[in-house]
Amino acid sequence: MQKLTNIKSQLKEAGLKATHQRLVIMNAVKEMSDHPSAEKVFSSIKANNPSISLGTVYKTLETLVNNGLLAKVATREGQMRYDPRLDNHGHIYLTNTKELVDYYDEELDTLIIDFFKRKRVNNLKIKNISVRINGEKLDSNKEVLIK
Template identity: 35%
Template sequence: MEITQGIIKKLSEAGLKITPQRVAVMQTLCKLRMHPTAEELFAEVSKIIPGLSATTIYNTLDTFVEKGMIKRVKTDADVMRYDAITEHHHHLYCAVSDRMEDYFDNELDEMLSAYFERKQIKGFRISDIRLQLMGDFNERKQTQ
């Protein structure tokens, strides 16, 4: 199969050993149009690799993320957070310091709603637009 070949190529390019588990995980990940959780992947990949261990799923996914072959959706240090501000706003987030701050920008909001008014997404009705601005807080000095 072409797909399998492509995966094998990707794996060896990343300097990883070609194991049935890794091939199956990557294959499944590519096949599943949605964004599966580790659990969902475990269930799915287990169909291909019977005695698969859940740990392998986590190991494999971590390795893939490390090598930049896949991405983790949502922030990296993933625990639920709470926000007292209920007005519409966005977030500045630094993955290194795991710090998150609010960002308000009316001009941006207007630009975005005008944009999506014009450009409809087929099959999806937007109710809220949330931006996560990844980056870092210039904590050492003020560059102003």
């Protein structure tokens, strides 16, 4: 698997030991691509890795976030979810299905970046700016799409 080798070097670069647990957990978040919670990650890896504990999943996710390999997203359901995308993108949060969908539009990104470039920002070092769209999914069997 090329993916795992890739993750391995990401970990190394961050100065983290490339443990089996970290590889498996990082890989799971990337594979799942629906911004899973720690519990979701835990269940998804349980079958093939029954010895990895829930505590390790929590700690590892936190470590990955602290080292910039994952992003952490808070939802109003009260548990944290993890996002493998690190670029400046937005989210659509579907209040009825609790799905969290990535949203990115180049034009919007440019629009917003340009806007803030024109502004004077005092006493703040901006790390990221993102757009959050909250809404209801109409047909739960179809995908949500903005284009």
